Amino acid sequence: MTSLNVPINDPIELSAPPSLQFESVEFNPFGHQLFGPCSFKLDGPGPTLVMGPNGAGKSLMLRLAHGLLTPTEGAVTWSGDGAPRQAMVFQTPVLLRRSALANLTHALAVNNIPRRLRTDLAREALARFGLSASADTPARVLSGGEKQRLALARAWALSPAVLFLDEPTSALDPAAIKEVETAVQEFHERGTRIVMTTHDLHQARRLAGDVLFLAGGKVQEHTPSNVFFDTPVSRQAQAFMSGELVA
Amino acid sequence: MKKTLNLVLAAVTTMGLTFSAHAEDYITLASTTSTENSGLFDSILPKFEDATGIEVRVVAVGTGQAFELARRGDADSLLVHDTNGEKRFVENGFATERADVMYNDFVLIGPKDDPANISEAQSAAGAFAAIAEAEAPFASRGDDSGTNRAELRLWANAGVEPGGSWYRELGSGMGPTLNTAAAMDAYVMSDRATWVAFENRQNLELLYAGDEVMFNQYGSLLLSEEKHPHLKHEMAAKWHNWLLSEEGQQAIADFKVDGQQLFFPNAK
Amino acid sequence: MEENAFYVALSLLVNLDASLYQIVVLSLQVSLLAVLIAAALGFPLGAAVALWQFPGRGGVIVALNALMGLPPVVAGLGVYLLLSRAGPLGELGLLFTPSAMVIAQVILVLPILAALSRQKVEELLGEYREQFVSLGMSRACMMPTLLWDARFALLTVLLAGFGRASAEVGAVMMVGGNIDGVTRVMTTAIVLETSKGALPLALGLGIVLLTLVMVINATAYILSETAKRRMG
Numbered sequence: 001m002t003s004l005n006v007p008i009n010d011p012i013e014l015s016a017p018p019s020l021q022f023e024s025v026e027f028n029p030f031g032h033q034l035f036g037p038c039s040f041k042l043d044g045p046g047p048t049l050v051m052g053p054n055g056a057g058k059s060l061m062l063r064l065a066h067g068l069l070t071p072t073e074g075a076v077t078w079s080g081d082g083a084p085r086q087a088m089v090f091q092t093p094v095l096l097r098r099s100a101l102a103n104l105t106h107a108l109a110v111n112n113i114p115r116r117l118r119t120d121l122a123r124e125a126l127a128r129f130g131l132s133a134s135a136d137t138p139a140r141v142l143s144g145g146e147k148q149r150l151a152l153a154r155a156w157a158l159s160p161a162v163l164f165l166d167e168p169t170s171a172l173d174p175a176a177i178k179e180v181e182t183a184v185q186e187f188h189e190r191g192t193r194i195v196m197t198t199h200d201l202h203q204a205r206r207l208a209g210d211v212l213f214l215a216g217g218k219v220q221e222h223t224p225s226n227v228f229f230d231t232p233v234s235r236q237a238q239a240f241m242s243g244e245l246v247a
Numbered sequence: 248m249k250k251t252l253n254l255v256l257a258a259v260t261t262m263g264l265t266f267s268a269h270a271e272d273y274i275t276l277a278s279t280t281s282t283e284n285s286g287l288f289d290s291i292l293p294k295f296e297d298a299t300g301i302e303v304r305v306v307a308v309g310t311g312q313a314f315e316l317a318r319r320g321d322a323d324s325l326l327v328h329d330t331n332g333e334k335r336f337v338e339n340g341f342a343t344e345r346a347d348v349m350y351n352d353f354v355l356i357g358p359k360d361d362p363a364n365i366s367e368a369q370s371a372a373g374a375f376a377a378i379a380e381a382e383a384p385f386a387s388r389g390d391d392s393g394t395n396r397a398e399l400r401l402w403a404n405a406g407v408e409p410g411g412s413w414y415r416e417l418g419s420g421m422g423p424t425l426n427t428a429a430a431m432d433a434y435v436m437s438d439r440a441t442w443v444a445f446e447n448r449q450n451l452e453l454l455y456a457g458d459e460v461m462f463n464q465y466g467s468l469l470l471s472e473e474k475h476p477h478l479k480h481e482m483a484a485k486w487h488n489w490l491l492s493e494e495g496q497q498a499i500a501d502f503k504v505d506g507q508q509l510f511f512p513n514a515k
Numbered sequence: 516m517e518e519n520a521f522y523v524a525l526s527l528l529v530n531l532d533a534s535l536y537q538i539v540v541l542s543l544q545v546s547l548l549a550v551l552i553a554a555a556l557g558f559p560l561g562a563a564v565a566l567w568q569f570p571g572r573g574g575v576i577v578a579l580n581a582l583m584g585l586p587p588v589v590a591g592l593g594v595y596l597l598l599s600r601a602g603p604l605g606e607l608g609l610l611f612t613p614s615a616m617v618i619a620q621v622i623l624v625l626p627i628l629a630a631l632s633r634q635k636v637e638e639l640l641g642e643y644r645e646q647f648v649s650l651g652m653s654r655a656c657m658m659p660t661l662l663w664d665a666r667f668a669l670l671t672v673l674l675a676g677f678g679r680a681s682a683e684v685g686a687v688m689m690v691g692g693n694i695d696g697v698t699r700v701m702t703t704a705i706v707l708e709t710s711k712g713a714l715p716l717a718l719g720l721g722i723v724l725l726t727l728v729m730v731i732n733a734t735a736y737i738l739s740e741t742a743k744r745r746m747g
Contacts, residue, residue, distance in 0.1 A: 094642065140746060
């Protein structure tokens with residue numbers, strides 16, 4: 001198992017989020033080619049929105065980048081020494097059967113944050129995402145939007161240099177979607193590299209700095225968002241935008 | 248979470264302490280279910296404890312298992328009813344001394360209507376032969392206990408090789424065997440003590456008793472110090488000698504159920 | 516039956532006499548202590564089997580599942596041979612003591628707690644795994660988190676273990692010896708009264724035992740349901 005446990009001590013450099021590079025990355029367990037081969041580099045300011053039809057390999061790409069999956073071929077590399085501190089927010093937030101506050105202090109504890117700092121850091125993160133009143137509420141009785149905000153608060157408390165989000169708003173109502181998007185902007189402004197998948201073209205327009213378009217397990221296009229939405233280069237992206245089925 | 252853990256630890260420690268808080272002056276006596284079930288020990292052990300301050304802890308098992316416990320050094324003293332087995336135990340060096348303590352007798356129990364008509368029998372051999380003749384259901388302990396061994400001797404005396412569908416070997420203690428016999432209206436041989444104290448008689452009653460060959464001799468054994476030096480030999484000897492003393496013998500004679508004396512002291 | 520067993524049970528409970536009280540307390544002490552010890556060993560064991568892949572893992576799982584059906588009298592015999600003077604641990608002098616009964620029941624209960632907690636922890640791990648890896652947790656670090664988050668399921672497992680411990684008679688009879696006032700517990704007392712033909716008393720004791728087990732189960736159920744409703 002890849003350990004993503006990087007001690008939190010260095011301050012985040014606001015100007016330069018670490019860049020991520022896929023070098024001929026393939027993922028083909030048991031001989032099934034599920035992803036790649038793919039090479040690309042995320043070194044712009046972002047946020048990077050990963051788009052593509054169902055089964056395009058968006059979630060796989062996030063998991064390979066985050067280290068939840070190990071590439072069968074090729075390598076995922078980061079600028080600087082080793083992998084940066086990173087966090088991930090899932091489509092269905094995975095929350096422990098404890099209070100909202102305890103979910104955060106647990107995450108801080110397993111990241112070796114000294115006990116005396118945990119509660120303050122956790123409360124600060126809860127406050128930032130409007131969850132102060134729910135600190136002692138069991139995480140699993142929160143509403144869908146609150147749960148996703150709690151997952152974001154947990155990520156926030158860990159001050160990651162990179163944040164992956166896997167369709168974080170697909171199960172939420174418009175108000176909750178707006179809150180999550182605001183949170184993503186905050187992470188971005190803090191200097192965190194954002195890599196996020198979505199199905200929602202409007203959301204992508206609102207958030208994207210650049211768009212990574214996948215289809216059939218391969219990168220079809222990686223362009224700045226204005227280019228992608230105005231004059232998409234690849235045939236698949238054109239078809240996707242016009243609502244056709246993309247193979 | 249830590250609080251819970253501390254509480255659990257405290258509870259465990261307390262429980263552990265309660266276990267070890269028992270008296271040190273005790274011996275473990277391996278004996279048979281018949282003596283335990285009749286209530287004899289409840290009657291005589293307090294008298295012994297008053298006289299000596301020694302507690303006797305009775306492990307009541309079948310005679311075979313009682314011998315095995317003593318052979319392995321798990322009991323300090325042995326009180327059983329299988330004279331031949333006891334003598335062999337001494338010969339094999341596991342015990343240094345064996346003494347008669349008391350006897351009771353075996354009785355034949357059966358359904359009230361007595362289909363084999365054993366209440367008219369002239370001898371134990373006659374009664375057993377009549378049961379075999381009538382092929383009336385007979386419940387045998389079948390557990391190699393002292394009672395079971397005595398029963399097999401009595402069948403042999405009667406010239407019968409028990410078997411067939413009427414002869415049921417249960418592989419159980421005396422009490423369970425009586426329960427089963429009551430449920431299937433079978434004949435059964437029991438020691439008198441267990442029978443008198445037995446409550447679930449249903450349709451059963453005592454049909455034949457009194458032949459001297461059905462006497463059931465109990466013996467106490469002093470276990471070998473050489474084989475098992477760790478045993479509490481000194482206290483065990485006190486118990487052995489008390490059983491044989493006038494005081495002990497009187498205590499045995501004084502034990503009655505429904506006004507009926509169950510064990511007859513006969514120490515020499 | 517002339518006497519009604521329920522009447523006997525009721526009067527046993529109402530006139531809780533010293534010897535019955537002692538038997539009840541010893542039963543609870545032995546079984547609860549055995550379950551606590553078995554939990555301290557079995558839950559981490561079950562969680563470890565759920566978390567780690569190692570050669571022979573399938574064999575361990577099958578063995579744990581099979582041992583859930585270990586006949587108590589076999590466990591009793593094994594512990595007897597171990598604790599007997601002629602056995603390897605004879606020196607300890609534990610035979611025919613409550614400690615011996617605890618040891619035998621730990622052996623009976625441990626496979627249940629380990630096998631069932633393995634299952635519960637594995638289910639939970641399926642839900643949590645990606646988040647845990649994302650947080651950079653090692654397997655050793657996941658174990659306490661999983662055990663704590665599975666606490667409601669594990670309470671049910673604990674009760675199953677307690678049920679097995681408090682209901683069995685073969686093992687405690689064998690290694691405890693059913694000594695009056697020392698190692699006599701509810702189940703061995705029931706066997707004794709049955710063998711005396713005192714069936715209403717035996718059944719009455721059985722009802723007392725069942726009542727106790729029910730009270731314990733009901734308490735645990737109410738506590739966990741309340742907590743569960745709170746935790747969602």
